[in-house]
Amino acid sequence: MSSNSKKILILAGDGIGPEVMGEVKRTLGWFEKRRGSGFETEDGLVGGCSFDKHGVPLTDETMQKAIDADAVLLGAVGGPKWDNLPFKDKPERGLLRLRKDMELFANLRPALVFDALAEASSLKTELVKGLDIMIVRELTGGVYFGSPRGIETLPNGERRGINTQVYTTSEIQRVARVAFELARKRGNKLCSVEKANVMESGVLWREEVQKLGDTEYKDVQLSHMYADNCAMQLVRQPKQFDVIVTDNLFGDLLSDCAAMLTGSLGMLPSASLGAADKGGKRKALYEPVHGSAPDIAGQGKANPLACLLSLSMMLRYSFDQGEDADLLEKAANNVVAKGFRTGDIMAPGCTLVGTKEMGDEILKELDRLAA
Amino acid sequence: MSSNSKKILILAGDGIGPEVMGEVKRTLGWFEKRRGSGFETEDGLVGGCSFDKHGVPLTDETMQKAIDADAVLLGAVGGPKWDNLPFKDKPERGLLRLRKDMELFANLRPALVFDALAEASSLKTELVKGLDIMIVRELTGGVYFGSPRGIETLPNGERRGINTQVYTTSEIQRVARVAFELARKRGNKLCSVEKANVMESGVLWREEVQKLGDTEYKDVQLSHMYADNCAMQLVRQPKQFDVIVTDNLFGDLLSDCAAMLTGSLGMLPSASLGAADKGGKRKALYEPVHGSAPDIAGQGKANPLACLLSLSMMLRYSFDQGEDADLLEKAANNVVAKGFRTGDIMAPGCTLVGTKEMGDEILKELDRLAA
Numbered sequence: 047m048s049s050n051s052k053k054i055l056i057l058a059g060d061g062i063g064p065e066v067m068g069e070v071k072r073t074l075g076w077f078e079k080r081r082g083s084g085f086e087t088e089d090g091l092v093g094g095c096s097f098d099k100h101g102v103p104l105t106d107e108t109m110q111k112a113i114d115a116d117a118v119l120l121g122a123v124g125g126p127k128w129d130n131l132p133f134k135d136k137p138e139r140g141l142l143r144l145r146k147d148m149e150l151f152a153n154l155r156p157a158l159v160f161d162a163l164a165e166a167s168s169l170k171t172e173l174v175k176g177l178d179i180m181i182v183r184e185l186t187g188g189v190y191f192g193s194p195r196g197i198e199t200l201p202n203g204e205r206r207g208i209n210t211q212v213y214t215t216s217e218i219q220r221v222a223r224v225a226f227e228l229a230r231k232r233g234n235k236l237c238s239v240e241k242a243n244v245m246e247s248g249v250l251w252r253e254e255v256q257k258l259g260d261t262e263y264k265d266v267q268l269s270h271m272y273a274d275n276c277a278m279q280l281v282r283q284p285k286q287f288d289v290i291v292t293d294n295l296f297g298d299l300l301s302d303c304a305a306m307l308t309g310s311l312g313m314l315p316s317a318s319l320g321a322a323d324k325g326g327k328r329k330a331l332y333e334p335v336h337g338s339a340p341d342i343a344g345q346g347k348a349n350p351l352a353c354l355l356s357l358s359m360m361l362r363y364s365f366d367q368g369e370d371a372d373l374l375e376k377a378a379n380n381v382v383a384k385g386f387r388t389g390d391i392m393a394p395g396c397t398l399v400g401t402k403e404m405g406d407e408i409l410k411e412l413d414r415l416a417a
Numbered sequence: 418m419s420s421n422s423k424k425i426l427i428l429a430g431d432g433i434g435p436e437v438m439g440e441v442k443r444t445l446g447w448f449e450k451r452r453g454s455g456f457e458t459e460d461g462l463v464g465g466c467s468f469d470k471h472g473v474p475l476t477d478e479t480m481q482k483a484i485d486a487d488a489v490l491l492g493a494v495g496g497p498k499w500d501n502l503p504f505k506d507k508p509e510r511g512l513l514r515l516r517k518d519m520e521l522f523a524n525l526r527p528a529l530v531f532d533a534l535a536e537a538s539s540l541k542t543e544l545v546k547g548l549d550i551m552i553v554r555e556l557t558g559g560v561y562f563g564s565p566r567g568i569e570t571l572p573n574g575e576r577r578g579i580n581t582q583v584y585t586t587s588e589i590q591r592v593a594r595v596a597f598e599l600a601r602k603r604g605n606k607l608c609s610v611e612k613a614n615v616m617e618s619g620v621l622w623r624e625e626v627q628k629l630g631d632t633e634y635k636d637v638q639l640s641h642m643y644a645d646n647c648a649m650q651l652v653r654q655p656k657q658f659d660v661i662v663t664d665n666l667f668g669d670l671l672s673d674c675a676a677m678l679t680g681s682l683g684m685l686p687s688a689s690l691g692a693a694d695k696g697g698k699r700k701a702l703y704e705p706v707h708g709s710a711p712d713i714a715g716q717g718k719a720n721p722l723a724c725l726l727s728l729s730m731m732l733r734y735s736f737d738q739g740e741d742a743d744l745l746e747k748a749a750n751n752v753v754a755k756g757f758r759t760g761d762i763m764a765p766g767c768t769l770v771g772t773k774e775m776g777d778e779i780l781k782e783l784d785r786l787a788a
C-alpha cells in the first residue's frame with residue numbers, strides 16, 4: 047500500500063448507522079468529483095448485523111481489512127435485538143475488538159457548540175456558547191480490557207463478578223503525549239483526570255503524566271483533577287477546560303457528559319487514533335458519538351451531521367486534507383445556521399428535515415462554498 | 418447500650434469541617450433544650466488532623482468509638498497539606514476505613530433543589546425546579562476496595578498500577594434492597610446503573626437487581642441504564658429519575674454530577690447506612706456532600722446547611738425523629754427563602770451571611786416554628 051493510498055473501510059453497523067453512512071458516502075462522492083480526492087472505499091459488517099450474518103460481531107476477515115485500511119469510518123452498533131446475547135457476542139464486542147486490534151489507544155472527543163445550537167443545551171446558554179473542549183480518552187486499556195475478568199460461582203452458591211483496572215507506564219505516556227500535542231495546538235492547557243485519592247492505578251496515572259509535563263511538555267499548563275470533581279466541574283463551568291486526558295472508564299462517562307452539555311449529541315464526531323508509523327501515519331477509526339438509536343432506525347429521521355463531521359475529522363487527521371475538512375465543517379455550520387434541522391436538534395421557527403434532505407443541503411452548501 | 422440511647426460520635430475533620438460542625442452542635446443543643454432529645458455526644462479526629470496528631474488518618478480507638486456509636490456525624494476530610502502523603506496515610510483513607518469497618522454499604526445521596534435556589538443551577542431553571550432524586554451508591558465494594566491492588570515495577574523497568582472491580586451476589590442484593598425500599602416510599606421507580614455491555618461485574622449487577630425486582634419487588638418499576646448514558650441523562654433531563662442504584666465508582670461520579678445539577682453543593686447532605694440489627698437499627702454515618710474547602714477554611718464563610726441537613730437525615734433515619742427532621746428542613750428552607758445566603762449560594766438582592774450568622778438564623782427560625 048503506497049503512503050498516498052486512501053483506502054477507507056466503511057462499517058455502517060446497526061440501527062441508524064446505514065442511514066447516516068449513506069449521506070457520508072454521497073459526501074465522499076462529492077469530494078471525489080469536485081476535489082479530486084482519490085478514495086478507495088469498501089463496505090463491511092460490524093455489530094449485530096455481523097452477528098446475524100456470521101455469528102460473530104466482527105469476523106477475522108473484516109478485522110484484517112480494518113487493519114489494512116488507511117482509515118475506518120463506522121456508523122453505530124447495538125440494539126435491543128442483541129441485548130441478551132452472551133457477553134462475547136454482543137455488538138459492542140465488535141467495536142471493542144476493532145479498537146483493541148487496531149491499537150487505537152487515543153479517543154478524541156470534541157465537545158463543541160455550534161452558535162446556532164447553543165440554546166439547545168440544557169445548560170444556560172452563556173455557559174456553553176462558544177464551548178470547545180477536547181477530551182482525550184484512553185481507549186484500549188483499563189477496566190474494560192483488564193484480566194482477570196468474568197463471573198464465577200463461589201462455594202456458598204453466590205456469584206462473583208470481576209474486572210481488572212490496569213495501566214502501565216507506556217500506556218499512560220502514549221495517550222498523554224497525544225493530549226499534550228493537541229493542547230499545544232489549542233489553548234495550551236491540559237487537565238489530567240483520575241482518582242489518585244482512592245486508586246493506585248490513578249496514583250500511577252498522575253505521576254506519569256506529571257513526569258511527562260515536567261520533562262517534554264514544560265510549555266503546556268498541566269493540572270490534575272479527581273474524576274468525580276471533573277464530573278461536577280463539567281456541569282458547573284465547562285469552559286474552564288481546554289484538553290482533558292483520562293482513562294478508559296472515566297473517559298467513557300466524562301466524554302458523554304461533556305457531549306450532552308452541548309445539547310446536540312447528533313452533531314458530535316469522534317476519532318480514535320493509534321501509534322504513528324514511520325511515515326507518521328496513524329491507524330484511525332472515525333465514528334459519530336451517538337448510538338444506533340433503534341427507536342428511529344429505518345425511518346429516515348436520523349441526523350447525519352455527526353457522521354459527516356467524523357468524515358471531516360478523517361480528512362483532517364488521516365489524509366491531511368485540512369482545507370477539505372474546513373469546507374465540510376463550514377457547510378455543516380451554515381446549513382444549521384440556515385435553520386435546517388433533523389428532529390433531534392429541531393427548534394421553533396426552523397425547518398424540519400430528514401436524513402436525506404439534510405445530506406442534500408450539505409451537498410448544496412458544499413457546491414455553493416466551492417463555487 | 419440500650420436501644421434508646423442516642424450516642425453520637427462527632428468527627429469534624431479538616432478544612433471547613435470544624436466550622437460547619439460548630440453550627441450542628443448548637444442546633445443539637447437546641448433540640449436537647451427545646452425538644453428534650455437526650456443526645457450523648459463525643460468528639461473525635463479523622464483525616465489530616467488525625468494524621469497530624471496520631472500519624473494515621475483514623476486511630477483504632479476512634480474507629481471503635483464509631484462502631485459503638487448510634488450515629489456518626491462527619492464534617493469533611495482532606496486538603497493540600499496532605500496531598501502528597503503516601504496512599505495509606507491520606508485523609509480519605511480515614512473516611513474509607515470508617516465506611517468499610519462500619520460496613521456502611523448504602524450511601525444515600527439526595528439531589529434536591531430548594532425552590533429559592535433553582536436559579537443557582539447551571540441548568541435551565543425549568544429542568545431542575547422541583548428536582549428530587551435519590552442516588553443510592555454502593556459504598557464498601559467495587560474497585561476502590563478490591564484486591565489485588567497496588568503499583569508494581571515490571572522486569573522492563575515500567576510500572577503497572579492495578580485495582581480490582583469485584584462484586585458478589587449478596588453485596589449487590591443488600592444495596593439494591595435499600596434502593597427498592599426507598600423507591601417504595603417515593604415515586605416507586607428504580608433505575609439500576611452499570612456497564613453490563615463491557616464489564617462482567619456489570620452483567621452480574623444487572624442480573625441480580627433484576628432477580629430481586631422479579632421476586633421481592635414486583636410492585637416497583639425497575640429499569641436499567643448504562644453508566645455513560647446515565648451521565649448524559651442526568652444532564653439532559655434529570656427529573657426522569659426517582660431512585661438510582663449503582664456501584665461505588667459509578668455512584669461516585671454520578672452522585673456528584675447530580676449534586677452539581679442542583680447548583681447548591683453547599684446544601685446537600687448524605688447518609689451512609691449499614692445492615693439493620695435485630696432491633697432494626699442500622700449503623701449510620703451522616704456527612705455533607707461538600708469537601709473540606711481548604712480555600713475558605715477558618716474564615717467563617719462556609720455554608721453550614723449541608724451539615725445541618727445531614728443532621729436532619731440523622732434524626733430521621735437513626736433516631737426516628739421524623740417530626741424534628743421535618744422541622745429542621747423547614748427551618749433551612751425558610752431561612753434560604755428569606756434571602757439569607759452564604760457566599761456559595763449568594764444571589765443578587767440576598768443578604769450575605771457567614772457560617773455563624775447562618776446558624777443564628779436557623780436557630781431563630783426553629784424558635785419561631787416551634788413557638
Ligand SMILES: [Mg+2]
Nearest residue numbers: 298299302645
Ligand atoms: Mg460512552
Ligand SMILES: [Mg+2]
Nearest residue numbers: 274669670673
Ligand atoms: Mg465523589
